Amino acid sequence: MDEITLEDVLDLTLGAGVLATGGGGEPFVPRLMVEEALRRHGPVPVVRPGELDPEGLLLPLAVFGAPTAFAEKFFNGSEALIALRALERQLGRKGVGVMPVEVGGGSTLLPVAAAAELGLPIVDADTMRRAFPRGELTQFNLAGIPASPIVLVDPAGNTVVVQATDNVMAERLARAATTEMGMIAVGALYPVTARQADEFAIHGSLTYCVEIGRRIRAIQDGEPDAYRISWISPTAASCSPARSWTSTAGRRAAGHAARSPSRTWTTRTEHCGSTSRTRT
Amino acid sequence: MTTKPNLRIGIDVGGTNTDAVVVDSSGTVRARHKAPTTPAVFDGVRAALEAVLSAVDGSAIGQVMLGTTHPLNAIIRRSGLGRVGVLRIGAPATLSVPPLAGWPNDLVAALRGPAAIVRGGHEYSGVECGPLDEAAILDFAKQCEGAVDAIAVTAMSSPINPAHERRAAELLREVLGRDIAVTESRDVGGIGLLERENSAILNSALVGVGRHVVESLLQALAHHEMTPDVYLTQNDGTLLTVEEAIRRPVLTIGSGPTNSMRGAAYLTGLTDAVVMDVGGTSTDVGLLVNGFPRESALAVEIGGVRTNYRMPDLIAVGLGGGTIVTDENGMRIGPDSVGYRLAGEAIVFGGSTLTLSDVSVAAGRSTIGEREYLSRLDRGLVRRALESIDGRFAALADRIKASRGPQPLVAVGGGAHLVPDRIEGIDMVHRHEHADVANAIGAAIAEASGSVDRTFSYDEGGRAYCLEQARELAVEQAVRAGADPVRVRITALTEVPMSYMPGTSVRVQAKAVGPLLPPSRDAGHG
Numbered sequence: 001m002d003e004i005t006l007e008d009v010l011d012l013t014l015g016a017g018v019l020a021t022g023g024g025g026e027p028f029v030p031r032l033m034v035e036e037a038l039r040r041h042g043p044v045p046v047v048r049p050g051e052l053d054p055e056g057l058l059l060p061l062a063v064f065g066a067p068t069a070f071a072e073k074f075f076n077g078s079e080a081l082i083a084l085r086a087l088e089r090q091l092g093r094k095g096v097g098v099m100p101v102e103v104g105g106g107s108t109l110l111p112v113a114a115a116a117e118l119g120l121p122i123v124d125a126d127t128m129r130r131a132f133p134r135g136e137l138t139q140f141n142l143a144g145i146p147a148s149p150i151v152l153v154d155p156a157g158n159t160v161v162v163q164a165t166d167n168v169m170a171e172r173l174a175r176a177a178t179t180e181m182g183m184i185a186v187g188a189l190y191p192v193t194a195r196q197a198d199e200f201a202i203h204g205s206l207t208y209c210v211e212i213g214r215r216i217r218a219i220q221d222g223e224p225d226a227y228r229i230s231w232i233s234p235t236a237a238s239c240s241p242a243r244s245w246t247s248t249a250g251r252r253a254a255g256h257a258a259r260s261p262s263r264t265w266t267t268r269t270e271h272c273g274s275t276s277r278t279r280t
Numbered sequence: 281m282t283t284k285p286n287l288r289i290g291i292d293v294g295g296t297n298t299d300a301v302v303v304d305s306s307g308t309v310r311a312r313h314k315a316p317t318t319p320a321v322f323d324g325v326r327a328a329l330e331a332v333l334s335a336v337d338g339s340a341i342g343q344v345m346l347g348t349t350h351p352l353n354a355i356i357r358r359s360g361l362g363r364v365g366v367l368r369i370g371a372p373a374t375l376s377v378p379p380l381a382g383w384p385n386d387l388v389a390a391l392r393g394p395a396a397i398v399r400g401g402h403e404y405s406g407v408e409c410g411p412l413d414e415a416a417i418l419d420f421a422k423q424c425e426g427a428v429d430a431i432a433v434t435a436m437s438s439p440i441n442p443a444h445e446r447r448a449a450e451l452l453r454e455v456l457g458r459d460i461a462v463t464e465s466r467d468v469g470g471i472g473l474l475e476r477e478n479s480a481i482l483n484s485a486l487v488g489v490g491r492h493v494v495e496s497l498l499q500a501l502a503h504h505e506m507t508p509d510v511y512l513t514q515n516d517g518t519l520l521t522v523e524e525a526i527r528r529p530v531l532t533i534g535s536g537p538t539n540s541m542r543g544a545a546y547l548t549g550l551t552d553a554v555v556m557d558v559g560g561t562s563t564d565v566g567l568l569v570n571g572f573p574r575e576s577a578l579a580v581e582i583g584g585v586r587t588n589y590r591m592p593d594l595i596a597v598g599l600g601g602g603t604i605v606t607d608e609n610g611m612r613i614g615p616d617s618v619g620y621r622l623a624g625e626a627i628v629f630g631g632s633t634l635t636l637s638d639v640s641v642a643a644g645r646s647t648i649g650e651r652e653y654l655s656r657l658d659r660g661l662v663r664r665a666l667e668s669i670d671g672r673f674a675a676l677a678d679r680i681k682a683s684r685g686p687q688p689l690v691a692v693g694g695g696a697h698l699v700p701d702r703i704e705g706i707d708m709v710h711r712h713e714h715a716d717v718a719n720a721i722g723a724a725i726a727e728a729s730g731s732v733d734r735t736f737s738y739d740e741g742g743r744a745y746c747l748e749q750a751r752e753l754a755v756e757q758a759v760r761a762g763a764d765p766v767r768v769r770i771t772a773l774t775e776v777p778m779s780y781m782p783g784t785s786v787r788v789q790a791k792a793v794g795p796l797l798p799p800s801r802d803a804g805h806g
C-alpha cells in the first residue's frame with residue numbers, strides 16, 4: 001500500500017472496527033473526518049519507517065477520552081498541528097511523519113486525517129496492532145521508550161504537555177487532563193525518531209488493517225473464496241518475506257520483556273508467511 | 281343519540297398495498313380492506329376508508345391510526361422535500377466534519393440551504409463549553425430569510441443540556457417568524473451529534489410532507505363527517521398525535537415493518553416468535569421479543585443517511601408474491617417482481633408472467649386466482665422453485681433466530697402463503713385469516729409511549745434512585761402522549777456504563793408504553 005485514498009477509507013474503517021476488539025469507540029465520526037481531510041488535501045502517502053530520515057521526529061497519535069463523549073464533541077482538525085509544533089519545539093527535531101499508536105477504532109483513522117492536514121506521510125506501523133485500554137500497553141513501552149512528553153490538545157486549542165517519570169504515571173496524568181478537556185483530546189505520545197520506529201514498532205499495521213476490512217467487504221459482497229486465506233488483494237503486496245511484519249530487534253525487545261506477546265508475533269509471522277506463499 | 285365511539289381504524293400504506301381494518305374494543309376485526317397502493321397515495325387511503333366505513337357505523341369510530349411510507353418515499357425519491365437551513369452549535373469543536381458530510385449528493389442537492397457552525401454547546405457533563413454566539417445565529421437567520429422552508433438546529437450535548445439549542449431556536453423564530461419550522465435536534469434523536477443532526481435535517485425536510493399527510497387524512501375523515509382522535513404510528517410501533525407527527529414526521533419513517541410484527545403478535549397471541557412478512561416484492565424477517573420487534577444494534581441508514589433511530593432488526597430479501605420466476609439457462613427467482621401489478625400479470629390472474637404466487641397456487645399453498653390457467657405449467661419447474669424458496673425461508677428463519685431451540689413462526693402479509701408449513705428449527709408455522717392485513721391491525725392496536733435516553737451519575741443518589749427517575753420520566757412522557765396512567769408499563773430499561781468516564785456515569789434508556797385512554801367526546805370535541 002503506497003497511499004491511502006478516499007477509496008481505502010471504508011476498508012480501513014471496517015478493519016479498525018475489528019481491531020478495536022470491543023473498545024476503541026465507534027469509527028463513524030473519525031471515518032468522516034478522514035474523508036473530509038482526504039477530499040481537501042488528497043491522498044496520504046504510506047511509508048515504512050526506514051524510508052524516512054532516521055533522526056526525524058514521528059508523531060504517534062491517538063484519540064484520548066471516552067467514546068461516549070466523542071459521539072457529541074469531536075475535533076476541529078487543527079489539533080494535530082498544535083501537537084506537532086509543541087513537540088518539535090520541545091525536542092528540537094523536525095516532524096517527518098505521523099504514526100498510529102494503535103490500529104483499532106478511531107485511533108486508526110485520526111492519524112490518517114492528521115497526516116493529510118499536516119502534509120506528512122503516514123507510517124505503516126503501530127505499537128500493538130489492535131486497540132488497547134491503557135497507554136503503557138505498547139511495544140514501545142516494552143522497548144523502554146518513554147511515552148513522555150505527551151502532548152494533549154483539545155478542540156478548543158487547550159494544550160497540556162505531560163512529562164512523567166514513567167509510562168504508567170504518564171497515562172494517569174494524561175487521563176486526568178483529558179477529563180478536564182471534556183473527555184476528548186488528540187494525544188501525541190511516544191514521540192520517537194523514525195529510526196526507533198523502524199526498530200521497535202510493529203510494521204505493516206495499516207496494511208493489515210485495510211486487508212481485514214477488504215476481506216470483510218469481500219465476504220459481505222459474496223465474493224467467491226473470500227473466507228480463504230488464499231484470497232488476496234493487491235494491497236497485501238507489502239506483506240512479503242523481505243518486508244517482515246516485525247523486525248528482529250522488535251522481537252528481541254519483546255522477548256526479554258514478556259513471554260505472551262511473542263506468541264502473537266508467531267501467529268502474525270505465520271499469517272504473513274501463508275499469505276505470501278499464496279502469492280508465489 | 282350517539283353511540284359510544286368504541287371502534288378504531290388502522291390504516292397502513294405500504295409500497296405495494298394500502299390496507300385498512302376496523303377493530304372493536306374487544307379486539308375483533310369488524311371490517312377490512314386491501315387494495316393496491318395508488319400513484320396518488322391518498323386516493324388509496326380514501327378508497328380504503330370508504331370500503332371499511334361501508335361495513336360499520338362511522339360515528340362509532342373513536343380513533344384512527346395511520347402508518348405510511350409517504351415520508352420514507354419522499355426521502356428515497358428525493359421528492360417533495362423542503363429546503364433546510366442547518367445550524368450546528370459546537371464550534372470550535374466539530375469543525376472537521378461539516379453538516380451533511382457523507383450524505384448522497386443528490387439528496388444534499390434536493391434539500392440543502394445555508395449551513396453554519398457557531399460557537400457554543402455543552403460538555404458531556406452538561407457544563408457549558410463556551411457562551412452561545414448569538415450574533416452568528418442572527419447572521420445565519422438572515423441568510424435563511426426567504427431561502428429555506430425549515431431549519432434544523434443541533435447543539436453539542438443538547439440531550440444532556442438543551443439550553444443553547446432552545447435559545448437558538450427561540451432567536452430563529454423571532455427573526456424568521458412562525459412559518460419557518462424549526463426542528464430542535466433533541467426532539468428527534470439521542471446522543472450522537474452527527475446522527476442527531478442528520479435526523480433533525482431529515483425531519484426539517486419532511487415537515488411539508490408530514491403536514492400534507494395529516495391534512496389529507498383529516499380531510500378524508502371530514503368527508504365522512506368524522507372527527508376521531510387521529511394518530512400516526514412511529515418506528516417503534518407506538519403512536520404520535522397528529523400535532524406531534526407534523527412537528528416530528530421523521531419519527532414515522534419506519535413504522536411499516538413494525539406494524540406488521542405487532543399485528544402478528546396480536547393475531548396469534550404470541551410474544552416471542554419469528555415473523556415473516558411476505559409482501560408483493562420482498563419479505564421482511566424479524567423477531568418478536570416480549571411482543572415487540574427486536575431492535576437492531578446497528579446504526580440505521582435512511583435513504584443513504586445515517587441516523588440513530590432504534591429500528592426493528594430485519595432481514596429483507598427479494599421474495600414476494602409478485603416475484604418473477606424464469607427458467608431460461610437455469611431457474612431464476614427474483615429479485616424482479618411484478619409488484620402491485622400482480623392482479624394483472626400473474627398467470628393465475630390471466631396474465632403471462634410466471635410469479636411465485638403461481639408457483640404457490642400450483643403447489644396447493646394458495647387458492648388465489650384461477651388454478652386451471654396453470655395446466656401447462658411444468659411440474660418439475662414448480663418442484664424446483666419450491667425447493668429453492670423453502671430453502672431460502674429456512675435459511676432466513678435460522679439467521680434471525682437468537683437461540684438454538686425451536687421457535688414458532690408467524691407468516692403475515694399478502695404473500696404469507698409462500699411460507700412452507702415445515703421449516704427446520706421452527707416448531708409451528710402460525711397463520712391467521714387476517715394475516716394479510718397484519719400491518720393495519722398493528723396500527724389499529726398501537727399504544728402510546730414515552731422514552732428517556734440520559735446519562736446518570738450513580739454516585740449521586742445511587743443506582744436504584746437513578747433508575748427510578750428514568751422510569752418515572754418515561755412514564756410521564758407516555759402519559760403525556762396519551763397513555764392510560766393506570767395501565768402504562770415499562771417495556772425496556774437498559775444501562776450502559778460509560779468507559780473512561782470519571783465517577784460512575786451510566787447511560788440509561790427507558791421506555792414506557794401504555795394503551796390509549798378511551799377517546800372522550802367531551803374533552804376532545806366539546
